[in-house]
Amino acid sequence: MLFDQAIDIPECLNAEALTVSLMGEKARYSLRLKSADVSAIKKASGLKLPAKIMGASHGKDVTCAKLGPDEWIVIADPVQKPKLDKALAKVSKDFTCSVTDISHRNVGFGITGADAAKLINVGCPLDLSLEKFPVGKAVRTLFESASILLIRTDEQSFHMECWRSFGPYLRDFFARVVTTR
């Protein structure tokens, strides 16, 4: 067993109107950039860095989200990692910025189905209606006592991330909600 996120998803989380799955390996980077450099860095790295806080861009294998005035997170398929490592190393060298590999800091959950927003609203105080939280929106927020990153990937699907050690807590929370409803 090489790659181990140590989270089993119980059977109950594969329900009719609600599926929670654990995402596999991802490449993740935290970028802290000066706003003056952003367009140049976009060009240099090829990353579609969104300009608006809580905005996100979704390529085939790469998602970029802006979480704060100077902070972006890049989440990519691991096949992209060598390419991204190289591109971001160059960014790191050429610009005054911070690039940190956080690939293993997080685990990701895919939450899908008609009840997806309802499940997330058990612990997340944000308004998840489509008007207030449209597809593509990305925020750093809370699910009860865990800090999470929440991205809406389509009307009934969310990508939720948390630090690795909080994963089982979220998983247990989801399972409790589903089995007791």
Place this chain on the structure above:
Amino acid sequence: MSAFRKTGRGRVDASKVINFTFDGKSYQGVQGDTVASALLANGNHLMGRSFKYHRPRGVLGAGWEEPNALIAVDRGKGRVTPNVRATTQEIYEGLKAESQNRSPNLKFDMGAFNNAFSMFFPAGFYNKTFMWPKSFWDKVYEPFIRNMAGLGPAPDADDPDVYASVYGHCETLIIGAGPAGIAAALAAAKNGERIILVDENAQMGGSLLSTPSIEIDGKPAGKWLETSLKALAKAENVTLMTRTTATGYYHDNFVALAERITHHVPNAEIGKVREALHRIRAGKVILAQGGIERPLVFNGNDRPGVMLASAAQTYLGEYGVAVGNEVAVFTSHDSAYQAAFDVADANTRIAAIIDVRGTIRDDLIMGATERGIKVIKSAAITKTFGKLRVKACEVYEPESGNKTKLNCDAILMSGGWTPSLHLWSHSKGGIKWDADLAAYIPDAPNENAVCIGACNGDFGIAAALSAGHKAGGGRKTYKTNETDFGTGLVLSSLPSYLDSSKQKAFVDFQNDVTEKDIKLAVSEGFKSIEHVKRYTTNGMATDQGKTSNLNALEIASKAVGKPIEKVGLTTFRPPYTPTTFGTFTGYRDNELFDPTRKTPIDPWAEANGAAFEPVGHWRRAWYFPKEGEDMHAAVARECKATRDSLGIFDASTLGKIEVVGPDAAKFMNLMYTNPWSKLPVLGCRYGLMCREDGYIYDDGVVGRMAEDRFHVTTTTGGAPRVYRHMEDYLQTEFPELDVWLTSTTEQWAVIAINGPNARKLIEPFVEGIDLSADSFPHMTLREGKICGVPTRLFRVSFTGELGFEINVPAHYGRMVWETLFEEGQKYDICPYGTETMHVLRAEKGFIIVGQDTDGTVTAHDAGMSWAVSKKKRDFVGKRSLARPDLVAEGRKQLIGLLTEDSKEVLEEGAQIVEDPNQPIPMDMLGHVTSSYWSESLGRSIAMAVVRDGFNRMGETLNIPMPDKVIKAKVVKPVFYDPKGERLNVV
């Protein structure tokens, strides 16, 4: 059909009979009944005993304001709910209800002796009586008060039920689904925005449920209600919630809704949600909470059978239950006449309407005359008779002095109406006194909120409907055929010939506060209503004075001799009605109470029998006992194995912060006491961090990955606060620096390998790093690969042995650990936990921040002046370190202690003195901070902070314990390998 059930009346389904028990006795009710309505239908008025005097009590009301009829609902072990209002608990097949506050039973209650001696229990009785003698407190008074205090059975087992919580959002939240709330929803639903309409009862409708004779726009009220609710249920943007109480109204239109999901369901399954807390953020809140009728304060007003007039109307209109055969009505308000007419129209005899007023509206007199009801004007009830149920009352006419005894088996009273301002007040909405209503009504809002209908002081159904429609954005004016709701007269005391000290005229029924108590409080100097409340306990019971606050205010204001507005109104606080702890807890019990963070290696530790200890949110392997070992034996073995050959330790919980940017070294210089500019790339340094006050805050090894990149480690528990501390200074004090912080605690799994064979173990797995002592010296780091995955490999030691800390990306942690553990069998590798780590570091005199320091220890006090740069111009805490008290001689300083008896292990926290023969309190020099059995040294060791410790080397100090005094010698706190030679094993 039971004696008091009226055929053709009420909304209950008389064809569905439901069996339940009350105090073990079987009763029958029908579908739609509450416990109270079913008991009344059986002619049973006695439902509880009062709190203080244990007086027999029946229902006062018919809803959530009920102060008297409190029951415990017993659903088996751990599932007993106390203090449930019988008036709101719906019956279901097999329901088991028990009365409270009585012994041995409701009809014969030993506690009622308090009633006989009530003259000795005035307001403030406890405060006055239990003051002396002081020695009586522990043995006599406190046990007595504890026994008397509290209502209902306390839980004696864990609650097996499940509770839920969820967040929700809407543009309009409407609280209360009476005519006002429903009309508001109908109007608001049209704009398509999200609307939530909640009602605490099983059915929506409010007063419309008990007034079937009313016609709205020519349609019977019942029909109008049915049509309206159907339309709302169909609207996709409207959510209807019944059995849901808005318990609290918080900032920014954040409202807590407590939903009772299975309280009315027989044999509700354990493991499914019983109650849910909905935390709603609303754009606008429409409060349509209605009003509560006020009791009249007269002698004997608490006898079972005496109740609010509106309650009788509800029991009849909603449940089809007559509250008696011969009913007296006592009122100071017009609305009681309609109640009396309803009751009379259902063929119950009205003994008389006794009105304190001299002038009464003509149409009311006419209505009474038509029904043959006698109206006695300018009169009052001055006595009631009967033991467990009223059987007669005495009517007193002050003008003539006549006293007449009137037979009756129920008395309906009405002292006017109080708008329900509870939630409005939670929201900090303003209130103003309305002299006509003799009540407070809403003034300026503090949130985007509006009060409509009775809770705004607008009584009557047509008024409520129209106000509701307007609040919902509509313009409709409704017409009804109701009798004018009318007005009343509020008197601070009713006419009576009896001496007020002889009367038992109850104001607060639940806490047994009488008119006399409130007058007494005022006469004893309590002038503010808040003080009167606390002295008398008026309004402090579980009902928060819903029926008593205004009566108490009237009485107090007259006694004080000031207008009511000057006496004030007590504050309403959430929850609106008693709410279970389960609702507040929601899902967050047991494993969901708080996250337990586990490391990548935790599953291995669990599989290998580790004992765990919590460190902050983390659980860490504490020690790894083998069969038959206790902690002491396991730790001794782990220590020895590590020093003799090889130990492996999971250090993943160490906090890690990546400090990156061209100004990284500058920032590090400011945040840590040590100098960083000259630390070469791939060098490591122990870092010490102070707060502004100069005391030690955190520590850890820092590696320089590049000119502009530091890998900072913090203590496990300190990680979040160090990150916040750094970020705080970066943003507020040093915003000009080009440097950024990223938490990488969880990016890296950290495996510490310690012992003479450490290098040999890892050598075969490492790629791209020369591990030889010369090219990879102590306190440096390298990047390369281990077991095929990238690593940041630190050569550091927290044990004094040759040591490596292997950082690998977290999801690979377990694989690397298991690979090394397997290979380590060659060297008898020993996994060890935090306890062994603590012993090994103590042997070397390394401090643990938070154990050997307590927020008042400076680097100098800890013997670590070497870690404080003297050259740096500034760092956080530098100026404080020059404070006179921090440079003074004789501060408490960290030293080592060796007990005279080498087998004696000191207790951590034990106080240290010079002369143990001093009388207590002795002059204390300090205390033991760390103390262990050292297997390597074959003796105990300890660290302590001691006044002027550095100057006491060689002195013998005393540690007094309960059974003996332990002597120990002051030494330097480095017990093992003081020259550090073991680090250099080749």
